[in-house]
Amino acid sequence: MVTRRRKGPLERPDRPYVALGLEGSANKLGAGVIAHLPDGSTKVLSNVRHTYVTPPGEGFLPRDTAQHHRDWALKVIQDAFKQASLRPQDIDCICYTKGPGMGAPLHTVALVARTLALLYGKPLIGVNHCVGHIEMGRLITGAQNPVVLYVSGGNTQVIAYSRQRYRIFGETLDIAVGNCLDRFARVIGLSNDPSPGYNIEQEAKKGTQLLSLPYATKGMDVSLSGILTAVEAYTADPRFKTNAAGPQDETSDIITPADLCFSLQETVFAMLVEITERAMAHIGSKEVLIVGGVGCNERLQEMMGVMASERRGNVFATDDRFCIDNGLMIAQAGLLSYRTGFQTSFEESTCTQRFRTDEVHVAWRR
Template identity: 80%
Template structure:
């Protein structure tokens, strides 16, 4: 991984630092161990994840997701420790997702983190899920001071760093982009394995026709509930062919589910590119960093890359190992915070469902 730059106020040390990160804010349970080397670089020692998958057409409920996390926590953590070839006694701290996210899954993982902290007498560090995505993205890609597009199932934000805080320039006014895609996948009965968003992406590659859909940017913000409603309504249109059967000369005006997936992606991603470009122009940045589960979408990366190239800039993105929720991103952000002297007392190791990105003191950046 890239070395941290001169902008980091982290003190140099004569030994490596180790952290275990636990993530469980939604349907993915993750555990990862990271090591900060003496020279300032980082090494991912393990990154294990297990996903709660529901039948096609169904979402995941907080209660059932929490049960999944409790059932798999021991196995996932044991695998992470085994793969990393370190002992729990070697860790400097244990990091967990404090929020934002779904209440019951968050509480399940926090309980596991508290238990481990007490069992092995290790400091506990609560981490903002969004900041975890950003710091892991910066570490993996080497992006210095990018405009961050954070897009996932529960969050859609345009973010830039200033004065030890990640400032939110724009965000969704209603539902997140990942939630928009996932809900439409349920409407057309796409599988949730490995994820509905991934299967929307694959279906969109087969789309041939761009169906007009509402385009709703409001300054630096976006609204996605309207485009979702409009796309769902088109599945009741007499021109709709749900089985993706080939067109013939009599139904040139018809469209398939693949066409709708293609149209939904193209329209929503165009909205995201627009507000990202505005943020780049505002702060004078030439870098864009894509984080969050939707950030691994290849089509979004292509569209953002075209815009950035026209501005003489560059897009930084990672694959599903680090874009999709994982424990290693919590370990990375938590260890940065721990090395600046921050710890979460056991009695304060609670969860916050609405934990804003701009509420975090980013002490490790100058």
């Protein structure tokens, strides 16, 4: 997958290393530029993103998402360089998402990355999307050696670092938590702008009834497809009213969309907190880092915070600039890899929908 370069990071102590990162594994196209300065610090130079938004009730298809990325790639990259006050000639490497993700969007961004690399004679670095999230979270929050809860539209994993690998302690057995929330948002007709998960979160704040849903932790893993089926079934219940006026009390027979969003969030997040706490107990960590798009959810952060405080620990999370898919996280993980002496050859500069987090050699950590 990668070939070793001869140059090392100590050959150039008087000027920074700079990378462009390109992300497009799902419906967000991102380009970001990051610099590693000679004093050991890191500077964010730009972080530009454009999201493909579909009408309410609809998901995004790979073909249409790839077309969106083709339409916006030039502008997003130009804006990233403009914000960074740099030219393509000024960077050291071009980093792109190798996987996991949706096939057609991934291929589109990989093609853009290869084209830029050929035009400007820059090395390519293929980056694992999940590792990008982790390294961005570590950079922004300063978390040292946390248990990582990675929650997004396509992934749900509990991770911890050991011996130059990010080891997966637990994960979803079927669908990811973000996919679960997004699919239910489509069922009840919530908008996809800015994202269905965000609108689920806002609707849940108005919910008053905690309805019974399956609680499916299986050791360190979780299963979410049954919960999605169960919450969807409530929409066929005679008590379900989409236009109920005002909040309902606990004795009301009426079930509102807000009640369903509230119940879905509380149940799923409780499961995630449980398996995260088990991982913390196993490795003796007092830090939790939440990454991925669902990591922006304030209720998830609050529930995790309660658990961590009871263990005299801390929760680290970022805002939507860094937790939602972005090119900057790909630039950061790619530049770390590049500085250890790795790059992706043009013959292997492909992408894959299946790329496990624990497949990556985390050579930059000791």
